Amino acid sequence: MNIGFDNNKYLSLQSEKIKERISNFGDKLYLEFGGKLFDDYHASRVLPGFAPDSKLRMLLQLADQAELVVAINAADIEKNKVRHDLGITYDLDVLRLIQEFRDKGLYVGSVVITQYSGQASADQFRMKLEHMGIKVYRHYMIDGYPSNVSRIVSDEGYGKNEYINTTRPLVIITAPGPGSGKMATCLSQLYHENKRGIKAGYAKFETFPIWNLPLKHPVNMAYEAATADLNDVNMIDPFHLEAYNQTTVNYNRDVEIFPVLNAIFDGIYGESPYKSPTDMGVNMAGFCIVDDAACREASNQEIIRRYYQALNRLATEEGSQEEVYKIELLMKKDKITPSMRQVVGACNTLAAARNAPAAAMELPDGRIITGKTGSLLGASAAVLLNAIKELGEIPHDVHLIAPSAIEPIQTLKTNYLGSKNPRLHTDEVLIALSVSAATDPIAQKAMAQLPKLDGCQVHTSVMLSSVDISIFKKLGVQLTSEPVYEHKRIYR
Numbered sequence: 001m002n003i004g005f006d007n008n009k010y011l012s013l014q015s016e017k018i019k020e021r022i023s024n025f026g027d028k029l030y031l032e033f034g035g036k037l038f039d040d041y042h043a044s045r046v047l048p049g050f051a052p053d054s055k056l057r058m059l060l061q062l063a064d065q066a067e068l069v070v071a072i073n074a075a076d077i078e079k080n081k082v083r084h085d086l087g088i089t090y091d092l093d094v095l096r097l098i099q100e101f102r103d104k105g106l107y108v109g110s111v112v113i114t115q116y117s118g119q120a121s122a123d124q125f126r127m128k129l130e131h132m133g134i135k136v137y138r139h140y141m142i143d144g145y146p147s148n149v150s151r152i153v154s155d156e157g158y159g160k161n162e163y164i165n166t167t168r169p170l171v172i173i174t175a176p177g178p179g180s181g182k183m184a185t186c187l188s189q190l191y192h193e194n195k196r197g198i199k200a201g202y203a204k205f206e207t208f209p210i211w212n213l214p215l216k217h218p219v220n221m222a223y224e225a226a227t228a229d230l231n232d233v234n235m236i237d238p239f240h241l242e243a244y245n246q247t248t249v250n251y252n253r254d255v256e257i258f259p260v261l262n263a264i265f266d267g268i269y270g271e272s273p274y275k276s277p278t279d280m281g282v283n284m285a286g287f288c289i290v291d292d293a294a295c296r297e298a299s300n301q302e303i304i305r306r307y308y309q310a311l312n313r314l315a316t317e318e319g320s321q322e323e324v325y326k327i328e329l330l331m332k333k334d335k336i337t338p339s340m341r342q343v344v345g346a347c348n349t350l351a352a353a354r355n356a357p358a359a360a361m362e363l364p365d366g367r368i369i370t371g372k373t374g375s376l377l378g379a380s381a382a383v384l385l386n387a388i389k390e391l392g393e394i395p396h397d398v399h400l401i402a403p404s405a406i407e408p409i410q411t412l413k414t415n416y417l418g419s420k421n422p423r424l425h426t427d428e429v430l431i432a433l434s435v436s437a438a439t440d441p442i443a444q445k446a447m448a449q450l451p452k453l454d455g456c457q458v459h460t461s462v463m464l465s466s467v468d469i470s471i472f473k474k475l476g477v478q479l480t481s482e483p484v485y486e487h488k489r490i491y492r
Contacts, residue, residue: 077113
């Protein structure tokens with residue numbers, strides 16, 4: 001993949017912009033961090049060259065001034081919402097985030113459960129966190145939100161929320177994913193700080209949509225695809241257009257909430273420092289794109305991946321038809337088809353020819369490697385072994401793992417562990433390969449190729465097990481699958 005983004009320039013410009021915004025306020029600044037803070041893989045996929053931990057690097061420069069508050073929506077806890085790039089639920093990701101922040105030397109002050117309305121699962125999660133010594137606060141549903149400004153900015157609105165006690169001048173509000181209530185948390189805190197006589201400010205660090213790219217630029221459309229389940233919509237910022245006669249891009253939730261933010265600032269300062277939602281942001285990513293064509297192509301590919309993910313979630317009854325329809329509409333607008341993902345055609349052609357599950361992988365140089373289901377290996381395991389053979393220039397007819405070594409593993413699975421599938425998953429294949437590598441230099445050479453799979457593309461003709469999905473994620477492989485079960489069963 002061609003590099004389309006200058007990450008060093010981004011670090012420099014973004015750091016200066018945040019420091020400038022901090023200096024504009026007095027006692028305290030609430031900085032909403034949109035997207036992923038230290039593992040923004042979506043940004044790294046649509047902006048090739050963007051480092052997933054760029055935001056974290058900047059935050060570490062302010063570690064002595066900052067504390068973090070992690071927000072999670074009570075509804076996401078209730079429905080076990082999953083962060084799809086990691087395969088874990090949002091509540092588990094809160095624990096992961098806290099541990100990661102602490103390991104990096106950052107101070108996590110508390111967790112806030114937003115849109116709380118007495119959900120039992122949210123109460124259980126709160127008790128679990130409190131037993132760990134983590135402070136937890138609850139913010140409630142507000143009738144008429146976000147249009148009833150007079151009620152929201154009152155003791156019956158934000159006033160009913162629990163005040164989050166913070167001790168540092170820079171408060172970073174982050175979350176496992178979009179829709180967690182980060183902005184509402186910031187605005188609620190501004191209301192409470194004002195009641196306490198503290199002059200607090202607000203700024204937003206949201207990578208997407210990129211405000212100074214066109215509305216229908218693939219980078220911004222990929223963001224819509226990523227948030228299709230939330231019904232987020234990119235739109236022209238009408239407030240910015242009116243104030244400056246300049247067209248910029250924002251998204252619907254920020255535009256909807258802007259009158260509320262203005263009302264709060266009017267109460268604090270007498271007038272708002274911002275004339276538009278775009279003014280609230282500090283995002284400099286749009287100035288760091290160095291190859292627009294590369295970013296467009298990368299974003300188109302991301303939209304296709306999101307489309308397949310939506311189809312898979314629909315097939316497993318975890319998603320909705322509306323989510324699929326929305327991404328299909330985005331694809332039509334940008335004239336994107338699944339066939340533009342090279343591995344799709346190669347995989348499905350092989351599957352049709354063999355009348356069996358198949359997989360295809362695109363290597364970094366564009367070569368397409370395929371694998372099919374056999375008596376010993378599933379298609380995903382087969383394509384994995386074939387790929388590292390190709391990368392290691394190992395002849396295809398060389399066995400990296402002797403069949404005699406595979407058969408005992410199959411016996412263990414079926415005869416002793418109760419598995420109905422004798423074929424090896426990718427994790428089992430890698431373990432067998434590592435055992436072979438202890439005595440076989442060819443197997444050792446093959447194992448050394450695994451880091452080269454990072455960023456490779458894979459498509460499978462059937463949906464994979466959670467084990468295979470997890471292994472591909474750990475290897476950095478970007479996976480899509482047809483929304484088809486390998487076996488027709490009513491119980492899995």
